[in-house]
Amino acid sequence: MPENDRKDVSQGAVGREVEAAVNEQLAGLPPGEADAMRDRIRRRVQEEMERELRARTSKERREAARLAREARKQEKHHEEGEMFQRFNRNFRFQHMVMFTSVILLIVTGMPLKFPEFVLSRWIIAFWGGIKNSTIVHRIGAGMLIYFMVHHLIYTVLTRDGRRDFWLLIPGLQDARDIAQNIRHFLGKTPDKPRFGRFSYIEKFDYWAVYWGCVIMIGSGLFLWFETDVLRFLPKYALDVAHEMHSDEALLATLAIVIWHFYNVHFNPDRFPGTLLWWHGQLSEHEMKEEHPLEYEEIMARRTKESAEVTTR
Amino acid sequence: MRRYFLAAVVFFLGAGLLPGPAREAGAAISLEKCTLCHGKPEFRKLLVDGHIRELYVTADSLKGSVHEKKACTDCHFDVAEIPHRERPKRVACTHCHFKGNKEGAPQSDNVLAYFDSAHGQAIARGNPKAPLCQDCHGSHGINKAKTADSKVSRFHVAETCGRCHMEIYAQYKTSIHGVMLAKGIGDVPSCPGCHGEHRIFKHTDPQSSVFATKVSEQCSKCHSSIAIMSKFGIDVEPAATYKESFHGVASQFGSRTVANCSSCHGIHDIRPPDDPLSMVNPKNVPATCGKCHPGASANFAVGKMHVDAKKKDSGIIYWTATFFKWLTIGTMLALIVHIFLDMYGRTRRLRGEQ
Secondary structure, three states: OHHHHHHHHOOHHHHHHHHHHHHHHHOOOOHHHHHHHHHHHHHHHHHHHHHHHHOOOHHHHHHHHHHHHHHHHHHHOOOOOOEEEOOOHHHHHHHHHHHHHHHHHHHHHHHHHOOOOHHHHHHHHHHOOHHHHHHHHHHHHHHHHHHHHHHHHHHHHOHHHHHHHHHHOOOHHHHHHHHHHHHHHOOOOOOOOOOOOOOHHHHHHHHHHHHHHHHHHHHHHHHHOHHHHOOOOOHHHHHHHHHHHHHHHHHHHHHHHHHHHHHHHHOOOOOOOOOHHHHOEEEHHHHHHHOHHHHHHHHHHHHHHHHHHHHO | OHHHHHHHHHHHHHHHHOOHHHHHHHHHHHHHHHHHHHOOOOOEEEOOOOOEEEOOOOOOOOOOOOOOOOOHHHHOOOOOOOOOOOOOOOOOHHHOOOOOOOOOOOOOOHHHHHHHOHHHHHHHOOOOOOOOHHHHHOOOOOOOOOOOOOOOOOOOHHHHHHOOOHHHHHHHHHOHHHHHHHOOOOOOOOHHHHHOOOOOOOOOOOOOOOOHHHHHHHHHHHHOOHHHHHHHOOOOHHHHHHHHOHHHHHHHOOOOOOOOHHHHHOOOOOOOOOOOOOOOOOOOHHHHHHOOOOOOOHHHHOOOOOOOOOOHHHOHHHHHHHHHHHHHHHHHHHHHHHHHHHHHHHHHHHHOOO
16 A cells, blocks of 8 residues: 555656655755655655545535536537626525515505406415415515615625625716617617626616615505504605505516516517526626626736736 | 076176276275274284284275285285184285286295395294394385385385384484485485395395495495585595505405495494594594504594595695606606617618618
């Protein structure tokens, strides 16, 4: 065994590294002692390196798996190129919580706005009566409130959250993008606007959800705890909250069903939908197509980083 | 011989063809026999439980009623001997009153409806206090409901029901409906107006016209009719706004616990809101709302109750609704235009135009 070990060690880069470490240790010693120590030190260094290998962090392992996946994918769809992580796991979780709660809320809320509609009766019957349906509505409400709190904390505390927040603030460039996009649709200019990490469409979606959440959660809490609210406010305040809740619900539902569904499902580029919400990744092709500025930025950063590495 | 036979035939045929007076003579004979005893005002019987049963009947008893032309034994057909050996049975109206009868009684299935009803079911279970036909319609002085002095006429029926339902009758009499009825206004509902005529069920029975989920429908029959409500200067909006409110919607979806009209306005004791005894008087609103919303404060009464966001006089609620209406129209218009422009652009590019 020791012979075998020695043979391995003396082979390749690892072997050279071990030899270097051993030599470093033995540098100051007289040759007689050094020979005696050499074998022991060599064996210990070998053991240490093995332990380190075993203790490779799970993160690295995941990264390796991801790279392997990507390589496989690239073999299959080589035109898509590298996959870019667009949304992190936290953000995707938030989106999932939100759409689950919003679906629950719409399904249990809309029948109240359109009780005459045939489907409404079925939906209420599906939940087993109006009482159950209101309970489900409150479960959905709880999830949406959780989402809102989670997102606020995420925005404040995480680096990605802070970066995205600043990037999501609308600016003059967005107005220019809208104008150019419309000109592009009408065939007046061949160039699409070049978007950064967030296009004006995504910025609108984000702030629409913000506005919707504030209105719906605010008025919804009024309606949920009506007796307590009426201790401090007159009844017409509750009526206003009711009106807001009902009207904003319709606006939000229409925006989701028409606008959001068109952009992520019925749009010919996406039909019938992508798995972006699940894995959070965009292909290189999509990045170049839809977020060219961000793509260029990432590429620039990479060349800069690799340049730094080589100079070091 | 042959001549006598012919004469006999002519005589019998003639007797059959003889008009009214001769037949009434036959009935009168029977009446005469009955009134030998029943025609004495003091003719009555002391029952074992101490009650006195009046047995005084005269030729005038049936006069003016729908059974004017009937003889005693047409209904009391089990009476065969005088004096009666057994007590004559209660008259069974179903003898004539069924669909398809040939006695000339109205062709109606009301008797079947009655047997389905709470009253008929109680009779079927053997409840001796449950009412039979004659308890409401009367025995000898029976008249159509349209006749003013009928026991079941619009103005008298409440009193008739009140003979058994005394507490409810007392409440009804002081309610706005009862008071208006006493003033001779025929538009207000008496008992059958809400409960139905023969198909009367307990309010806990889903068949009932005043079952929790059907109450608003009952009230709306009149309270959503401009023709009726304009006579009294009452708004018809509440019927519609209730239907749109959460209470109304939940009720339409079958909730029995959610508030219906009578949860707030009262059942038999409905009074106008300015009446201090009214459940919806602003002073009493917290208590009324508090029945379902424990801890309801005085603020429950601040603001219009049946508020319609589409009407300008709803104030801030109207303006909220208007703001959201235009926000929705504006936003959706912009988004849809964007979608169509996008699709237009795609089509152009697909066609190879630039």
